[in-house]
Amino acid sequence: MVRVVLRRGTSLAIVRSVDIPRAPTRKTNRWIMAGVGIGLLAVATVGLGRLKPAAPSVERSAVLLDQVKRGLMLRQVRGPGTLVPEQIRWVSAVTGGRVERVNVRPGTAVQSGTVLLDLSNPDVQLEALSAQQQLAAAQAQLVSLRTSLETQRLNQQSTVASVRNQLREAQRNLATAQALTERNLVAQNELARARDQVDELNDRVTIEQQRLAMYTTTVDSQVALQRSQVDRLRAIADFQQNRVASMHVVAGTDGVVQELSLEVGQWVQSGTTLARVVQPGRLKAVLRIPETQARDVALGQTAVIDTRIGVVPGRVVRIDPAAQNGTVAVDVTPDGPLPQGARPDLSVEGTIEIERLPSVLYVGRPAFGQQGSSVGLFKLVENGRYAQRVNVQLGSSSVNTIEVLSGLAVGDSVILSDMSRWDDVERVRLR
Secondary structure: OEEEEEEEOOEEEEEEEEOOOOOOOHHHHHHHHHHHHHHHHHHHHHHHHHOOOOOOEEOHHHOOEEEOEEEEEEEEEEEEEEEEEOOEEEEEOOOOEEEEEEOOOOOOEEOOOOEEEEEEOHHHHHHHHHHHHHHHHHHHHHHHHHHHHHHHHHHHHHHHHHHHHHHHHHHHHHHHHHHHHHOOOOOHHHHHHHHHHHHHHHHHHHHHHHHHHHHHHHHHHHHHHHHHHHHHHHHHHHHHHHHHHOOEEEOOOOEEEEEOOOOOOOEEOOOOEEEEEEOOOOEEEEEEEEOOOHHHOOOOOEEEEEOOOOEEEEEEEEEEEEEEOOEEEEEEEEOOOOOOOOOOOOEEEEEEEEEEEEEEEEEEOOOOOOOOOEEEEEEEEOOOOEEEEEEEEEEEEOOOEEEEEEOOOOOOEEEOOOOHHHOOOOEEEEO
8 A cells, every 4th residue: 555645835635545566576486486496306305215226237247147946966075186196105215325326217117126226324334244243153152052062961971871881880799799798708898888889879870860961951951042142143134234235225116206306425314215106007086175065975975086188987985084274185096097197196176976866946056155054145037137135045055056945946047146245235137
């Protein structure tokens, strides 16, 4: 409302008051538009908050896919290993010595009597000569003792014979004295003397015979004692001679020299390993199986040995009772001939069959997921455009497959690759 005042002369008169409409100002329009914008923004924010986040994209070619199947599943364990000889002959030094000559080198085929190298040690030779000298002295002493004792025994036999003759003579004298006494031709004293002499000689014969028996027993025991001494010295001499002979080191078995690294002039101590002789045609594989999988390995199970130049079937013959560095050593003997070119220390890979599980649900072994565990796997949905995380219960495992107890069905496709970077999402898009 506007009041109009008319001026006439010097006086003012208010004629009437009238309402005059005014157009809205530009500032008011700006406030209205700002309020509308804020309202729209609030509505958009609420709507976007209710929307699910977009699934991250994953390259289809960068992941490994597999389909769930039902049927026969082979439980297997696999491990690397090496070929080692079944029979190894370690050739050691019987005595210390200096290497004078090396006759063979590694890789040479040898027989049991082949001389590998020659050693020398003057002390060993001197000890052998000393042992021979002691043996000869003991043998000479045995001969001298036997001769001396035999002479004493013969002398005693002569003494016994002499006393026996004297006894017979005394007995004849006693008979004569008795006959003369009956005719009163000899006094009683002579007869008594003759009887006493017979009694004395009887006692002497008995004593001398006992002495002869004692000599005989003494001869045998003393000779046996000296003979045992000779035998001991002979054993020592033989041992020393064997030490001398061992300076010519022989292979001891037929095979191939695998290790012999000595050179002429080197000194080796007693017990030092000089060489290793193996039989190259009789090799076995020693596999290193992870200790978490070795619990199901048993003797007699079938296996396959991959030598990189051929595949040979085999069987488990030994399981190491102790684990080393997280693995257990398992010996596998091949059932057939090894490929041409197989040799000791050749790297191989072996697969052992644990058991056969008929009509089970299985899938390829995922990157993460152990036997008897529960894992989250991404299952393909919507014709393979997306992958949804599902909880899967796993059962028995093999080298490349694992049993599915729950969470998947036949025909489902899952991602086996490592998806740990997507642990915070439940759905990914494959592009």
